Amino acid sequence: MDYVKSKSFTLAHGILVLLVAITMIAAACSLSGCLGSPSDEDAIRAKLTSELDSIKNLDDSFVDEFSESINMSQLSVYGIDGVAFMKSYLDGFDYAIDSITVDGDRATAQITITCKSYTGYQGALQNAVTDITANPDEIAALSSDEINQRIGEIVIGSLDGVELAATEPVTITYTKVDGQWEPASSTSGDIAAALMTN
Structure with missing residues (x-):
């Protein structure tokens, strides 16, 4: 027993x-x-990484959508393909996810983007325009189409040599909806603004 x-x-x-x-x-x-399931922070990081990688890898659907959102089609009069322009502009794009803060069903992620300097591009473009307008006789001899073609060459040529620069930090707000983290509707505009102001 x-x-x-x-x-x-x-x-x-x-x-x-x-x-x-x-x-x-x-x-x-x-x-x-x-x-x-993964933690909220991990879920947000994975979603954000996927979105930013589509830019970094020059995903065709992203480039097309981005080109349309800022009306790159207006460059066609100068013989410039808007998608080709954006791919050149985004060449060298990279990012860092600096922080993710979760507070209940709301969260913020702060990122820093590196891409061609828009300020540098504007400066290079201005220098190129100054160079070509220094010889007004050359421009006077060109037709309107030839002038537009020359402008297109200046725009693309100015973009090619621009160095990379970091943007100011961008804060993206997320809300948890039906168990999924969704970025604020302003996110695309915030990222586009950062890409055009560094």
């Missing part, structure tokens, strides 16, 4: 130890994200 009691106690003790171990493993996994 004592043997049976001893075995029962040992078995009960073993089950208790096993249950405690399972509970501790489950708790550790919930903290590290090995069970169930």
Whole structure:
């Protein structure tokens, strides 16, 4: 009888130890994200990384959408393909996710973007225009189409040599909707503004 009691106690003790171990493993996994869904911060980081990588990798759908949003089609009169222009402008694009702060169903992510300097581009363009207007006789001999073609060459040529520069930090606001983190509707505009002001 004592043997049976001893075995029962040992078995009960073993089950208790096993249950405690399972509970501790489950708790550790919930903290590290090995069970169930990722943490809110990880979910936001993954979503943001996916979006920014589409820019970094010059994803065609992003470049097309971005070109349309800032009406790059107006450059066609100068013989410039808006999509080609944006791909050249975004060549060298990179980013850093500086921080992600979650507060209930709202969160903010701060990023810093590196791309061709828009200020540098404007300066190079101004220098090129100054150079060509220094010889008014040359321009006077050109037709309107030839002048537009020359402007297109100046625009593209000015963009090619522009150095990369970091933007001011951009803050993106997220809201959790039906369990999914959604960026604010102004996000595309905020990123576009950063790309055009560095």
